[in-house]
Amino acid sequence: MPALLPDTAPQRVLAVSNFVYTLGSGLYLTAGVLYFTQAVHLPAGRVGLGLGAAGIVALAVGIAAGHLADRRGARGVYASTLAVQAVATAGFLWADSFWLFVLAVGVASGGKAAGQSSRGPLIRHYGGARPQAFRAYLRAVTNVGISLGALAAGWAVQVGTVPAYRLLVIGNAVAFAASAVPLLRLPPVKPVPASAGPRWAALRDGPYLVLTALDGVMTVQFRVLTVAVPLWLVSATTAPHSLISVLVLLNTVTIVLFQVRAGRGVASPAAGGAAYRRAGVAFLASCSLISLSAGTPAWAAVTLLLVAMAIHTIGELWHAAAGFEVSYALAPQHATGQYLGVFGLGGGLAEAFGPALLISLCITWGRPGWYVVGAMFALTGLAAPPAVRWARRKGVRPAEALPENTVSAAPIAPTVTG
Structure with missing residues (x-):
C-alpha cells in the first residue's frame, strides 16, 4: 500500500488538487453522457459525434499549452486550464442544442488536454529524484477520487430527474474550480527561456x-x-x-x-x-x-x-x-x-x-x-x-x-x- 501522503509540501499540494479534480471527473465519467441524452435529450449518435470532434480538437491544444507552460510558468498555465474546464463544464447547463453542446464539450476537452500537458513540468519539478514515481502516486489518487465521484454520480443516475443531473454538472464544475485553489500555495516554477532549444x-x-x-x-x-x-x-x-x-x-x-x-x-x-x-x-x-x-x-x-x-x-x-x-x-x-x-x-x-x-x-x-x-x-x-x-x-x-x-x-x- 503506498504512503497516504507524499514527502514534501509541494507534492501534497499537487496531490490535494488532483484529488479534488478527480472527484469532478468521476461525476462526469459516470454520468456525463447520460446527462446529455437523458436530461438535454440529444440523440446518442450526435453525442458520440460531438465527443469525437471534441477529442480531435483537444489534440493540438495539449502541445501548445505544454509549450506555453515551459515558457511562461507551469503553475499559472495549469491553474488557468482548471478555470477553463470549470467554466466550460458549467456551460453544459445551457447546452440545449447540438452546436452549443459541441462548443461546450470542445472547450472542456481542450482544457483537459491543456491541463494534462501543463501539469507535467510541475510534476517533474516537484516530483523528487524520480518524478515518474510521484506520477504513479497521483494515478492511485486519481482512482480514489474517480471512485468516490462515481458513487455520487450513481445517486443522480438512480434518481434520473433533470434537477439531479443538473446538480451533477454543478458539482463537476465546482470541483474543477476548487482544484485550482490549492495551487495558490505552490511555489511557481521558473520559466525556461525560449533560447534553451528549438521552438517545436x-x-x-x-x-x-x-x-x-x-x-x-x-x-x-x-x-x-x-x-x-x-x-x-x-x-x-x-x-x-x-x-x-x-x-x-x-x-x-x-x-x-x-x-x-x-x-x-x-x-x-x-x-x-x-x-x-x-x-x-x-x-x-x-x-x-x-x-x-x-x-x-x-x-x-x-x-x-x-x-x-x-x-x-x-x-x-x-x-x-x-x-x-x-x-x-x-x-x-x-x-x-x-x-x-x-x-x-x-x-x-x-x-x-x-x-x-x-x-x-x-x-x-x-x-x-x-x-x-x-x-x-x-x-x-x-x-x-x-x-x-x-x-x-x-x-x-x-x-x-x-x-x-x-x-x-x-x-x-x-x-x-x-
Whole structure:
C-alpha cells in the first residue's frame, strides 16, 4: 500500500488538487453522457459525434499549452486550464442544442488536454529524484477520487430527474474550480527561456513520436473495460449485468493499491520498454479469455471475466508505469510540457477512435475481433523495446539542453544518455 501522503509540501499540494479534480471527473465519467441524452435529450449518435470532434480538437491544444507552460510558468498555465474546464463544464447547463453542446464539450476537452500537458513540468519539478514515481502516486489518487465521484454520480443516475443531473454538472464544475485553489500555495516554477532549444523540438523528435504512437495504440486498452466489456457482457454472455460494477471495482482497487509498487521496478527507459512488452502479452491473454466467455454457463462466464479483468489490470499497471517512465525520462527538461503534450496525442487519438474500433472488432465481429485486438496490443508491446533503444540513441539529451540559469527545487530524474 503506498504512503497516504507524499514527502514534501509541494507534492501534497499537487496531490490535494488532483484529488479534488478527480472527484469532478468521476461525476462526469459516470454520468456525463447520460446527462446529455437523458436530461438535454440529444440523440446518442450526435453525442458520440460531438465527443469525437471534441477529442480531435483537444489534440493540438495539449502541445501548445505544454509549450506555453515551459515558457511562461507551469503553475499559472495549469491553474488557468482548471478555470477553463470549470467554466466550460458549467456551460453544459445551457447546452440545449447540438452546436452549443459541441462548443461546450470542445472547450472542456481542450482544457483537459491543456491541463494534462501543463501539469507535467510541475510534476517533474516537484516530483523528487524520480518524478515518474510521484506520477504513479497521483494515478492511485486519481482512482480514489474517480471512485468516490462515481458513487455520487450513481445517486443522480438512480434518481434520473433533470434537477439531479443538473446538480451533477454543478458539482463537476465546482470541483474543477476548487482544484485550482490549492495551487495558490505552490511555489511557481521558473520559466525556461525560449533560447534553451528549438521552438517545436518535440515535433522533430522522430523516436519520441514513434513511442507516442505506440503508447497511443496501447492506450486503447483503457476503453476495453469502459466500452467493450460492458457491451460484450450484456450482448454475448449469460453473466449477470451487475458483474460490470464488480469488474470496475476490481480494476480500481488494484490500481490504487499497486500502481506505485508497479512503478518501482520500471526505473529506466529500457525497463519501460520491457514493461510495455509484458503489458502487451497480458492484454492478449485477457482478450482471449474474454472471448471465451461467450456461449458458456453463467458461472463459467463470471469466472472467465473475473480472471480476464485481473490479468488486464496487471497489464494496465505495467502499461501506465512504462508510459510514465518513457515520457518523462526521454523528454528534455527545458521542454517537459511540450514533450508531454506531444506524448498525450497518442492517448487523445485512442480516446477519440478507440471506442469505435473496439465496438467494430469485438462487438460487431464478435469472438475473432477479441483475438485481433489482443494481437494488436501484443505486437505493439513487442515494438516498444527497440523503439526505446532508438530514442536513447537519437533523442535529445535532457542534461545537454538544460540552460545554466535554470534551478530546480528538487532533484531531477536521471538523464538519458546514448
